[in-house]
Amino acid sequence: MQIVGILITGIGVLFLLLGSYGIVRLPDVYNRLQAGTKCTTFGALFTIIGVGIMEPSWFWKTLIIALFILLTNPISNHALGRASRKSGIPLCDRSVVDKASEFEQYKGKV
Amino acid sequence: MRKIISIVLLSIIAIGIILSIAEIPFGKPKMKVGKYYIDKGVKDTGATNIITSVVVNYRGFDTLGEVTVLFIAAVGVGAVLVTAEKKQKERVTEKASLVLSTGCRFLFPLILLLGAYIFVNGHLTPGGGFQGGAVIASAFLLFYMGCRWKRINKIKAQALESLGGLVFIITGLLGLIIGNYFMMNFLPKGIPNQLFSAGIIPVIYIALGCKVGSELAGVIDNMIEESE
Amino acid sequence: MSEIFFLTIIGIGIVLCFFRMLKGPTAADRAVALDTVTTVTVAFLVILGYVFKRYVYLDVSLVYAALMFVGSVVIARFLEKGI
Amino acid sequence: MADPESTSDNKLRSILYMFLFLYLIWLCLSASLHYQELLAGIFFCLLLTIFLHRQYYSLGLPPLTIKRFVFFIIYLVVLFNEIVRANIDVAYRVIHPKMPIKPGIIVISTKLKQDIAKMILANSITLTPGTFTLDIIEDKFLVHWINVQTEDIEEATRIIGEKFEKYLRVIFE
């Protein structure tokens, strides 16, 4: 049980580090959000559940913390992404396609 | 020149603070009052969280003063930014996206439940009336961010706030009537580490949670909705 | 022993997020760094609670997980001119 | 929404579901089966349910059946699988010295109706390989894709949204 917990926690911690590294390395806000959402959500989930497995009487509380992270993190990242698009931050030069103007036209129709 | 002077002044202040803090013996044998609370706290009040027993029981009167300060601050904000009489100007703002508004409506009861858990379990786990009240006010703040068209009912919020204050004071005065001093613990103390224990502490924490939550929510409401 | 190792790795992660927060060209970058560092912090506090062997300390990370979301949403709503 | 003759029935059912959901959360929070904790939980959950059930009713949650529950479990498994794949994918792109990214913003469409179904779909897209939702209007999603494979709406919908949508359509029909 202890070893399984340590293994899961280790995987989670590794992904947390990768998420932070992605925040530093990737070129623009939207790509940073990609790393910031996925890697940290997954890493935090695994770390917290791993601690819950290491100490079985803590499991239910850690489950609740994981549930809160799983529910709140995508929403706040969506809000941040929408906000950076509304405040006019451009895509980086490596981007290949931008359909946002088409989307704005659709918004005008509705 | 000004920058150099400010840096010198700041470093003098920093050195002073460091020198004065270095003298304090952290983690050394406890002082007399602290030792009394740690040894006798659980037996006297029935609360396993000693900080709670100090805040609400031994030093309950001071807590009443703190709550009064918060109340006066809320009243001041309300008096400066009063909106009931003025005509509300329609401000044009960007609407929240569908994900955000749906998520806020979905998460609002969960965060309220978390706040309730924190102030009900104040005598067993860290937390208490102030922390739970702040969590509840944050839930209302989240609701404003997601669903702008809804506002809290001012009259109900004020009624809840007054009710919280009344319960606090009446509990204290009942202690004065039954025993001989304000905030005497007249309810049975129960078995430590159970939810219904520690006498009047949970009652006062529930009252404090309602009061602080509705006050802070009212402050946020006044600040955000103030007409231009 | 392994807990110290985990804490060190998470500490490096926090430093990296800090670097982005100090450098970030726009305010949105800094907000993203803040959002990431809070999630990392929740994991950090849970492991720290395990090191201290105190069950009741988990409540703090619970409050963090629920409330830092509200802070991020407030910043995001200000950026899109929604307040 | 619901047909008129069963409205009060639906209301009662929504109250019951919300109460059970909140009570489950309370049980996990307190993590003990002592009768005092149970009583306090019943009190607070009832209070919240009575004041707030109208909100949950307006979210458009469907009535609970065995089939929906089973599909929800399957959906969670699929989502978990996708999350793991997403992380390995992003980690590869971050670590690789040349950073093989090809970012872009595209539009996809959905057939789901309820607000909460759209929210779950948007959050799932946010958590899965290389995509996250930027904006929603009616039935169109604006999606940022870290490695654009196609620019066509139908094609992109098939690649990104279809694997979740077929389960969500069963759950929320």
Place this chain on the structure above:
Amino acid sequence: MIIVYLLVLLMLAAAIAASVFKDLLSAVIAACLVSLIAAILFYFLQAPDVAMAEASIGAALVTAVFIVAIKRTKRHEE
């Protein structure tokens, strides 16, 4: 123990950044980080009550009050 010193250094860096930034929104974000690390330090000192109060007030409410103030005045400092 080295983690504590690291956190104190980071807290100092965030506090200096909060006073240097010309964009006030960035300053608010840096101030938010200061309160976050203060909460972690309280946690290290085994004072969970104070850490929870710092978290619950510093995370959402203070940020909201600052941001409303920026909204009412202006965002960039000269």
